[in-house]
Amino acid sequence: MNTSHRALGAALAVLTMAALTSCGSDPGPAAEGGGPVTLTFLVDNSQATMDTAKALAAAFTRANPTVKVETETRPGGTEGDNIVKTRLSTGDMADVFWYNSGSLLQALNPAQTMVDLTGDPVLAKVQKDYLPVVTQGGKVYGIPAGTAMGGGILYNRKVYEKLSLKVPTTWADFMANNEKIKAGGLTPVISTFKDTWTSQLLVLGDYYNVQAAVPTFAQDFTANKAKFATTPAAVAGFQHLADLHAKDMLNSGFGSATNEQGMKMLVEGKGAHYPMLSAQLPPLVATTPAAATDIGFFAIPGDDPAVNGATIWEPPGIYLAKTGEHQAEAKRFLAFIASPEGADAANKAVQPAGPYRIEGAELPDDAIQVAKDLQVYIDRKATAPALEFVSPVKGPALEQITSAVGSGLTPPAEGAAQYDKDVEKQAKQLGLAGW
Template sequence: MNNTTRSRWALVGIAAVAAVTLAGCSTPGSSGSGDGKELSIYIDSDPSSVALWDGLVAAYKQAEPDVTINVETHPSGSEGDNLIKTRLSTGDMNDMFWYNSGSLLKALTPDQTLTSLSDQPWASSLNANFVEAASTDNGLYGVPVGASFAGAMVYNKDVYAKLGLTVPKTWDEFMANNAVIKAAGITPVVQTYGDTWTSQLFVLGDFYNVSTADPQWADQYTAGEAKFADEPAVEGFQHLQDVHDAGYLNQDFASATYDDGVRMLAEGTAAQYPMLTSNVAQAVGANFPDADASIGVFPIPGTSADANGLTVWMPNGVYVPKTTEGAQLDSTKKFLSWLATPEACQVQASSITLGGPFVVDGCDLPANAASLVKDMQPYFDDGDTALALEFLSPIKGPSLEQITVEVGSGIRPAQDGAALYDEDVKKQAQQLGLDWK
């Protein structure tokens, strides 16, 4: 759920495949020789991406009038992934490119294909989660562009205030809150299985709790040793079963859509919705702006109040292929240094709807940031965040959303659902060539 997967999660349309160019004529693979006055960057063609880079290119032109940055686009998703891999392997990549951090970045074999940026002055200003997601053991390879987001419990603050509830830090406290909310005639937890992708958040958003309980879990999972059917990872599936079996869901959970869920939350007919903060910030801002102050967020609760934090997704990074050299490399690094400044963050904030805090020191949230995004900042400040599993492992089974719908609908017990997902991911691991038995 970085940029490639975000187009699915954020429900934004995909632009036409045809490449477009901003601020001049694009020259594919223009890295290498040159005087550094004309740079090129390769980005995905999602409309929000184009809008973001349009703003950044224009702002940098004002800061450095002698430098022109040409933007070339590629399709989102697997087609774009393949194009990037092809350009890197043939030495035909642009001076820089904007791409996922995390496991998809690792698939590009960055130690062989990219320029290390570990020695850049701005490297020490980056959030530790992004550094982990954009690095190998041999160095840091990217500078972030965009903001973070989280998989968490979005909630209606007015409902909580009316019922005298406090934000829960454990699953038992969460379920106790649900009992009070239901008694008041309000839906405690929205689920929207009419859009099956929304069913995954109890599992995906619980990964902070998994990684806190077992910091080596992601590595063991990638090696085929850790399983979702075992503790601590089975808890995400158990959460789905718990809220269903207790009768805490909206009656139309099987057919309700994501739009229905946001509406119920904004109107206060439902109290809580496990969801991605980027999605809700965008939807509330566009359709229910008057409700913004009423919408907050807290982590998916685990078993211990002492371990309470957000599962977070990192923004894309800008990377430099090893084919960028000489004056082109010097000019590119100067641009990357500018990207890691509050000035560049302000441009980003004015170009996109923020779904979470920035991951560069000194880049504060703007005053008009969504209320739920402001709720996230203390978790970042205190270090109470952990990367989502997809940043740490390339393995995600294709059937998760169908399995979580079954568990969340009472069709399949949590333990059986988790075991079925273990079989699902085994097939994907084998397709990736991993030595799983």
Template sequence: MLTTPLRRAAAGAAALAAGLATLTGCSTGGGDEGTLNILIDNSEATGQLMQALADAYTEAHPDVEIELELRPGGSEGDNIVKTRLQTGDMPDLFFYNSGSLLQALAPDQTLVDLAGESYMDAVTDTFKDGVRAGDALYGVPVGHAVGGGVLYDLAAYEELGLEVPTTWDAFMANNRAILDAGNAAPVIQTYGTESAWTSQLFILADNYNVLAAEPDWAEAYTANEAHFADTPAAAAGFEHLQEVAEAGYLNEDFASLTYAEGLAALAAGEGVHYPMLTTALTEIEATDPEALDGVGFFALPGTDPANAGLTTWLPGGLYLPQSNEDPGPAQDFLAFVASTEGCDAQTAGASVIGPYFIDGCTVPEDVPPAVAQLQTYFDAGLTAPALEFLSPVKGPALEQITVEVGSGIRSAADAAALYDEDVKKQAQQLGLEGW
């Protein structure tokens, strides 16, 4: 559901583009001899990872040149991917989301099934479930597991003597203490230009808690047998957003502040909590590396302190379009990406912000505090996927709806009911039973 966690153009993207391999038009076959063309989004995080993989692969295969072509993020980028697949104008490989957005590409008609490839044996089942359609598997993971929860100011917590909350009530109590101290906004929200997607985190990052209360929620939701408005655990995310807004816990400039400015505010101590994905750590590092040491992370709290778990997002993947008439070179590169050597290349050339989804791959010990805290949820087995990796049903208007709730324009109950109507279009387009 979170369409563009970090698929937006990020700070430093222009500098990144200048440093990438030569950007060219796409190839509709295997490309020029010895050349692989790969389409990627223009975010800092994706660029770092793909450049690291390209450099390592070409060092081991000096007869191969890899050319990375940038596309925009957000809905514009989604439309470019769909159009180029439909017209047969896609490069040799392309990077894109896993989960529900992948299903919207009609993968059985546009992508090559990789299930029979031996290199897929090393890909974990968790990631495979995010790129699966029936018995077919379509992608190889690039990057790390992502956590959805709350980035927070470690210094503020130490100064105020606060503990990481394991229940929603404890989180709200921390917000009250921060507000009373008067030095910073308790909760950062960023609804400014191209940043409305950030308003969704209170709902999307709550899926672990929804599943804890309703283990069959994803299946019932997909079958149109359960909905946000009539499932209290699912509606709670909308209610939480309304709660923090009505309590006066948001930064005063929430309506105009952008995502990049929100991260800067967190790093500067102007706000203490920022509901966000851990992919944001890459963006913080790109603009203010020293700030990483002052940022922590915890999962969005629920109601049971003994079951305080994390909602996780799968990374995007590399996909092989059916229009590639000479897939051999692309397959060889995919095999490299799905190996420990591929993970090592990513570790050496990009920020490590979570576990890998390739067997045998490890995370360095000297990671930032937020990454170490993220890892504890995986070590304890307290993780569950975001809804978009368990159900193909999503609606395009969620970010607009959540902005309205956070802005006091729409109530949580109305928002949940409206979103239930919004998802019907997507479900019907996918031809799902019961819709």
């Protein structure tokens, strides 16, 4: 799911703390010599990211008129990754930059290239359970950019209301709902395997249940001490794919259906469930306003209703390059982003796809329903980051494997074993111990 960072003198220490705590409301000192300070802010070129970055920069400058923030853009994907790595290694990185959180962070060698934010007031409002995904070697390097998104089941709330269904908290309850939906003449579960990446959600989105059953799975998987095929909780996602196909719960033509077609089926109520990321909803709202309220989200259920939680894809990080010339001002910018005021500025530019990872940052009243639903899991601390945020081991062929399992072509146990083999090459390339 390929599906992005010091100091004032002692005389200014108190002022700095106040500025950080107030998230940049104090304009602060101008650059040496009395002129304004200009910070550069590098982001990827997706429309949502650019809109968010520009809104944050403008709002910060309004509160801090002696500091201007200029946004720069880079491509996404591998090309963008290479640009970030090159600019960091050559000392040519922007003052502030937006990049992946999680396991991809280690490739940037943060101890040598980024400002250590451990214990810094810029983190005062950042939710503690976000920090591990921007931490390397026990040191924290970033703050959250944007919102979290859930990986689970998007569902049509009007279909649920019409059929008097309740959100399931066990897989058995989910399948019982599917039987009632099928009897009502609708597609129970939408699958869109022409876009093979969409086939992965029932496996990747099930990680909360894996972690609940085997708390050390990510650590052991990374060390080659645990396998999907020999861990029953990890095989379950593959089994779910197989069961839905075997029980004829999928839409006709699922092998040639696209993600766009799947979302359309869901919003129109022709299909009741779609295993998907919550971030798929905001782009639809402009053209299909009903998507904001008619589509909800629930976590992929496991076997125990008392152990029910959501797998989330954490926000990217925003980091400070060590080579930046204006560390104090850059930190004030980060403190603003990681504040309720920063979240409000972002909300005005881009509809949030999920909750913020910032204390006191609330979703707007008109937030889409999937974001509100995901907030409930976060509020009751029933979330786990997707495996790719806590382990660097992720094989490239998972989407082909899950497509085959979900199409009834490969047995689930065999699919899990194939994935275990798929990750070996990447783990060895990373030089991980135990491989």
